[in-house]
Amino acid sequence: MTDALLTLSGLSKAYPGVRANDDISFSVGRGEIHALLGENGAGKSTLVKTIYGLVQPDSGSMVLDGQPYNPAEPREARARGVAMVFQHFSLFDALSVAENVALGMENPPGLRALSDRIAEVSRSYGLPLDPARTVGGLSAGERQRVEILRCLLQEPRLLIMDEPTSVLTPQEVEVLFRTLRQLREEGVSILYISHKLGEIRAFCEAATILRQGRVVGTCDPRETEPRAMAEQMVGASFAAPSGAAREPGAPVLALRGLSAPAPQAFGTPLREIEVTVHAGEILGIGGVAGNGQDELTAALSGEMTVAPDMVSLKGTEIGRMGPNARRALGLCAAPEERMGHAAAPDMSLTENAMLTGAQRRGLVHRGFLRWGAARDFASAVIDRFDVRTPGPGTAARALSGGNLQKFVIGREILQAPECLVVNQPTWGVDAAAAAVIRQALIDLAQEGAAVVVISQDLDELMEIADRFCALNEGRLSAPRPMRGLTLEEIGLMLGGAHDLKEAG
Amino acid sequence: MSGIDPVILLAQLMVVATPILLAAIGELVVERAGVLNLGVEGMMITGAVCGFAVGVATGSPLLGFAGAALGGALVSMIFGLLTQVLLSNQVATGLALTLFGLGLSALIGQGYVGLRGPVVPDLYLPLLRDIPVLGPMLFRHDAVVYLGLGLVVAVWWLLTRTRAGLILRAVGENHDAAHALGYHVVRVRLMAIAFGGACAGLGGAYLSLARVPQWTEGMTAGAGWIALAIVVFASWRPGRLVIGAYLFGGITVLQLNLQAAGVRVPVEYLQMSPYLATILVLVLLRAGRAPGSLGKTFHAAQ
């Protein structure tokens, strides 16, 4: 290893009930792209927040460039040459690109001078951006560029990137990698956080693997078997979901010219969506975040109503119906956001079982609630899907992401839907829970339900979907059989005509 | 209508609009920082009584206004402490502040009912005041009328042209992102709340020292609530705030003049008009996009 830019020794940080970081030590060399690998909940976020000065460690120390480094706040980290690209939570929708960049800098020049510099730097790194545009109207890829530019303008020595590719198409990922390699040539160190082994093998020179808050291994990813890294990361191996080949049955869900205006500012309108989903099949809908996934889920669940004939279930036109009428007919859904959308965080699991189960499980009688039956239903979900919780009286908030997601998906599956729509079923979920959820979706299809899986995780769709289509700016591509599609083809489907000119 | 002189009407309009404009510009800053303080009425009436008490005690209207700003800012800090440090619900806390302010002002004001405060002199603007028609309309007011307008310009400049304003808007737009970038969300908001309290206090004191001028219990009579409505009407933009406040002032003045002119409509129905007009404005004008974090509680989780 070359001489170290940043050295961490014995960093620990605990939260109530969790040791987020436990005695973490490693170093990042100068001009090195260093991967930080780990599952959701392994402590990666806490660690990088510590390096960026957002979290104060309970113990341990850091050395940057030979000097002790203990930033009390991000300002101090930026002054020392540390910059960070966040996964979410750091852009301001109503402000312009230039204003967003200015907020991330210590001493920004005037807005006009800054706009010129943004234009200049964005050109030299191949990241086109108009400084005057409002950030709320940008695509996920463009928003990330804003974050990267914000960092680059400060000429950082260490750039921290938190899961940067989760919102990008494969082609956009290529552009990003080119930019990062260029930065490395210029001597910048990069701490690259991810759980995707493929991209880490492609361009990182060193990797530190975290599990449950501890360093469980370091390696050179270019020379290590992905399987070995995966097992270190997860701590055990999981069987890939399996199921016999399925024969698609009769059409269940049909979307005909489904169009809808964006329900709120900075949303995406749906445009002329045409697709039919059959019994016993899993339709995978891929797409980069912000291309209409939430809107499509809402149009299917009934939270957003459309013209009657745009959505039909087994021949019944249901476009105008609300969520409960659709549930009664057999169409169930699980939206992406668990906390506050699929579940109410401060309510108990029993109350959350009532949330969608009232219709099909008969939990309501003449407007009065049958709490006993709801509790039994919640317990059934907990048992059947191995939800780790003290019991149905526990608040949803108290569950880990994986356990709550198992509960949410299980709640819908146990209602025996004719058609199930799920959005990002394993987002932010640990590998064990993800495996359970994927298997459950396959089993449901095998029992004859039509399943629609909307996901930004291409690996997931390749694993479980029978057919694949891509959602791009509210348009849905024609479905193609999943088997035989290459990553390249998928990337082109996802990108559509989505600002690839500069990248190409 | 013979009894109504448009020049006097417009001159009165500027006076009537001033307390609301002052309170509204303060609240606008607070809301741009992402905080919904429904206690404007309470801070205003506290300012009214503090300003009057200090004015009577010192004989100086200037000290009176300073006392009002201080009083308003102090009670606003109760709201600041509760909502920003103790994370209480902003709607409920704002209401509590209004109820508390009404009680507090009544208590302080007991000994001041029926007294006369110091006279607030008109600002002498040579030449300008002698312009025919425009002079009496625009240039023969006291300094606070111009202070209100000046504050609007200053706030506009602060919000759009300075880094401090950018940070304030960022905090109001997305407090989690602002925190992640290392800005002190709570500190920025407390400063905004104090500014809002001081402005509301000034607005209240303008009622008790200049417009009425004396102290009566509950004298703000909903002015604070109207200020809140005008902030919504203005879509959180300072320029439109002036239009809103003057529109409201116009209706109030017209209504008062109609009363004086002896129109054959019972006074009580005329008195409804400012409130009905405010409702109408809220209904007819689709407000622009509110600051993204408005009214949400911020807790720096980890």
Place this chain on the structure above:
Amino acid sequence: MIRLERRREPSRGWALATPFIAVLLTMLAGGLLFAALGKDPVEAIRTIFWDPLFGPYAGYSRPQLLVKAAPLILIATGLSLGFRAGIWNIGAEGQYIVGAICAAAVALAAYPAESVLLFPAMVLAGALGGLLWGLIPGVLRVRFGANEVLTSLMLVYVAEALLAAMALGLLRNPEGRGFPGSRNLAQYPSAANLEILPGSGMHWGVVAALIAVVAAQVIFARHQLGYRIRLTGAAPRAAVFAGVRPGLLVLVCMGFSGALAGLAGMFEVAGPAGRLSIDFGAGYGFTAIIVAFLGRLNPFGILAAGLLMALTYIGGELAQMQLALPVAAIQIFQGMLLFFLLGIDVLTAYRPRIGKARA
């Protein structure tokens, strides 16, 4: 340094304890306030909290407790429906006034005819008046997106002007020698809302308040409407996902709370107040907001909080007479109570920690 850590689950113990702690702290702070006003704090607190129930004049003041508590409880119960769902009806005072005007108008239209149907008709008119007045901000919010906090509040001032217009005009007592105010309904047998048990303060409004409390408890605990209200307050997006139509819920909550406030106005004008006068609106609609929060938006909590708040009213009057304590001091006292409650409430959802986080 003290930091706040979010609890994994809201603490039930603290949720129960906070109102009591808030009352204690308010007594302490109130004592300081009274001392600053030159009164003996212990005597003042005793006069407010003890004497109305057990003091020398308790025989007179005890029935007053129910008389004052009934409108507070009735209004606060209605408000709690909306508040739980994040629907802020701040204009109960206006709905209370309009309910009273409508009920009085029905009675005065029938005057002096006697009929057993008159009282029920007044109840209906009062509820309907409040309902419609409450629905205005509801409709404006659903249809035009106008903020209901502001519109419902503006309508209080409109209602007060309407009350003045009625007391001075249409509904003025023709035999009142020009004095403002309507006929005394308490002296009109068919319309009077009299005590059911003499000397108890128990009038029909008290019965209605108790029914409302029990009904609200059933709605919250057992009925779909209550579940939908709670869900909307806890997680609005989840509520839509569960099939709640937010606009409809706004109308239901605004209408419900308006009707209950209107009922409170009806019972007041036909009984304790007796007549419509310019100062009929005594601020019950605003105090009920404190009652609703102090009762933790829980029906039985509201029952207790309403009685407590009524006690401070009566005690405040006693203190005013006996100790010359200003009436405003009681208002401050009530405001402080709400402040302390909101402040301490943080402990329900968060745990304070001293120093840096440890393992």
